Amino acid sequence: MRYAMAIDTKKCVGCSDCVVACQTENNVPHGYCRDWVVEVMDGTYPNLELEIRSERCNHCDNSPCVRCCPTGASHYEAGGIVTVTANECIGCGACIESCPYDARYSHPDGYVDKCTFCLHRVEKGEKPACVSVCPTNCMYFGDLEDPDSDVSQALQNRKYKTLAPEAGTKPQIYYLI
Amino acid sequence: MKEEIFVSGRNIPNIDPFLHIWHWQIPLYLFLGGLAAGIMFFASLYTILGKEKEMPTTVKWAVFLVPAALVLGLFALFLDLKHQWYFWRLYLTVRFESPMSWGAWVLMLITPLSMMWVSSYIKELYPKWDWKFEILNKFEKLIIEYRKSLAWALLILSVILGIYTGILLSAFNARPLWNTAILGPLFLVSGLSTGAAAIMWMSKSHIERSFMSKVDLILIGIELFFIIHLFMGFMASTAVQINAAELFMGGQFTVSFWVFVVILGLVFPAILEILELRGYKIPVAIPALLILFGGLMFRFIMVEAGQITRYLY
Numbered sequence: 001m002r003y004a005m006a007i008d009t010k011k012c013v014g015c016s017d018c019v020v021a022c023q024t025e026n027n028v029p030h031g032y033c034r035d036w037v038v039e040v041m042d043g044t045y046p047n048l049e050l051e052i053r054s055e056r057c058n059h060c061d062n063s064p065c066v067r068c069c070p071t072g073a074s075h076y077e078a079g080g081i082v083t084v085t086a087n088e089c090i091g092c093g094a095c096i097e098s099c100p101y102d103a104r105y106s107h108p109d110g111y112v113d114k115c116t117f118c119l120h121r122v123e124k125g126e127k128p129a130c131v132s133v134c135p136t137n138c139m140y141f142g143d144l145e146d147p148d149s150d151v152s153q154a155l156q157n158r159k160y161k162t163l164a165p166e167a168g169t170k171p172q173i174y175y176l177i
Numbered sequence: 178m179k180e181e182i183f184v185s186g187r188n189i190p191n192i193d194p195f196l197h198i199w200h201w202q203i204p205l206y207l208f209l210g211g212l213a214a215g216i217m218f219f220a221s222l223y224t225i226l227g228k229e230k231e232m233p234t235t236v237k238w239a240v241f242l243v244p245a246a247l248v249l250g251l252f253a254l255f256l257d258l259k260h261q262w263y264f265w266r267l268y269l270t271v272r273f274e275s276p277m278s279w280g281a282w283v284l285m286l287i288t289p290l291s292m293m294w295v296s297s298y299i300k301e302l303y304p305k306w307d308w309k310f311e312i313l314n315k316f317e318k319l320i321i322e323y324r325k326s327l328a329w330a331l332l333i334l335s336v337i338l339g340i341y342t343g344i345l346l347s348a349f350n351a352r353p354l355w356n357t358a359i360l361g362p363l364f365l366v367s368g369l370s371t372g373a374a375a376i377m378w379m380s381k382s383h384i385e386r387s388f389m390s391k392v393d394l395i396l397i398g399i400e401l402f403f404i405i406h407l408f409m410g411f412m413a414s415t416a417v418q419i420n421a422a423e424l425f426m427g428g429q430f431t432v433s434f435w436v437f438v439v440i441l442g443l444v445f446p447a448i449l450e451i452l453e454l455r456g457y458k459i460p461v462a463i464p465a466l467l468i469l470f471g472g473l474m475f476r477f478i479m480v481e482a483g484q485i486t487r488y489l490y
């Protein structure tokens with residue numbers, strides 16, 4: 001099993017519903033977020049190109065955050081989901097330094113927090129909150145190893161990219177372009 | 178032109194707009210670790226070479242700084258932790274892929290060993306010293322008897338500690354400025370040089386001082402070579418590493434790095450040391466202080482600048 005997400009940059013309108021859904025679902029402290037939306041404007045007027053991306057932890061296959069964690073608090077769950085066990089975390093910040101996507105933050109209570117792919121929902125067979133709330137249905141979640149899953153289907157007929165693959169992390173959020 | 182903005186709004190404390198998770202504690206920890214490694218290295222080396230008589234400060238007295246520096250360093254690391262009362266978790270596992278983990282273990286080993294070293298010389302410093310308990314006297318005798326073996330262990334541990342202070346940073350591939358293998362050797366040499374400077378400063382014997390000053394000159398030479406090598410490597414590397422190097426070549430760290438670290442912290446003290454060796458009267462405290470100051474600045478700048486370098490946005 002390998003959980004992954006595909007996000008259609010052509011469908012995303014940048015409404016930030018996914019951000020609010022995550023904050024509500026996961027009780028994210030005020031002023032923090034586990035996902036965010038980036039708007040990229042490329043080119044020179046009048047030849048401009050716009051890309052809108054909803055970003056979050058990439059649940060990397062080769063995650064430096066898990067490697068650098070001195071206590072093992074950062075670890076892989078089944079399906080490659082990367083999570084932090086709060087009462088094992090010492091708050092050293094090594095994992096924050098090691099994430100090329102700045103997807104982690106230091107929770108006001110001291111431990112490190114991040115996107116969990118809504119593990120608590122996924123375990124019950126539900127989709128992550130951000131995916132289920134998206135009004136344009138631009139996010140696809142599921143098991144990459146299952147050819148019939150939403151994510152595998154979405155990746156089949158489209159070109160896609162990942163963010164900063166040169167950082168060597170093997171990110172598992174795919175952006176349809 | 179490419180412009181990237183967070184449309185959902187994102188302003189997470191210490192992450193946006195630039196990463197600033199590590200403040201003064203980590204560079205101080207790295208400095209104290211390097212200093213302790215440097216002093217310990219020379220103390221064990223000259224014990225193994227049987228030079229206790231010629232180099233008393235190196236072998237005996239400067240080592241008194243080592244446990245103090247290590248305990249202070251560990252305390253700085255502790256202050257940096259945001260989930261402090263789970264600190265003990267660090268010592269429940271050994272994770273070799275995580276430099277933070279094995280480094281913490283090396284510190285845990287080297288601190289008591291260096292304390293043992295110091296305790297075996299305490300009677301020479303304070304002849305009236307009394308251990309009070311017979312068992313401690315026996316323990317002291319044992320340490321004195323096995324001093325050479327202790328020196329070997331500490332020699333190896335001090336090299337590991339010195340390299341660790343650099344590897345801690347170079348293991349982070351997310352920060353292009355740190356992600357270079359030269360950082361381990363560079364931090365080691367810099368640590369050795371600060372150690373030599375501290376010994377020089379404390380020593381009262383002219384012969385020992387001028388010997389350490391020659392050693393220090395060689396170390397400064399190697400350090401300068403490594404620094405040039407570091408930037409040459411960056412300039413011949415990927416876009417993110419070229420950007421990292423540019424922070425020091427016209428960017429915001431240009432003045433602080435080249436003036437405080439390279440000129441005041443390395444070149445100028447080297448010139449003073451050469452003049453001193455040639456017979457000019459120069460108080461040893463000046464080059465020694467400059468080297469220590471340069472070493473501290475170097476770590477502050479590297480930690481600060483490294484957190485700014487990144488892959489995205």
Ligand code: SF4
Pocket residue numbers: 056057058059060063064065066082098099100101102103104114169
């Ligand atoms: S995106 Fe960052 S936090 Fe998430 S798994 Fe990759 S390295 Fe770790």
Ligand code: SF4
Pocket residue numbers: 068069070071072073074084088089090091092093094095096111112
């Ligand atoms: S902050 Fe916590 S999760 Fe992150 S590396 Fe340190 S102990 Fe591990």
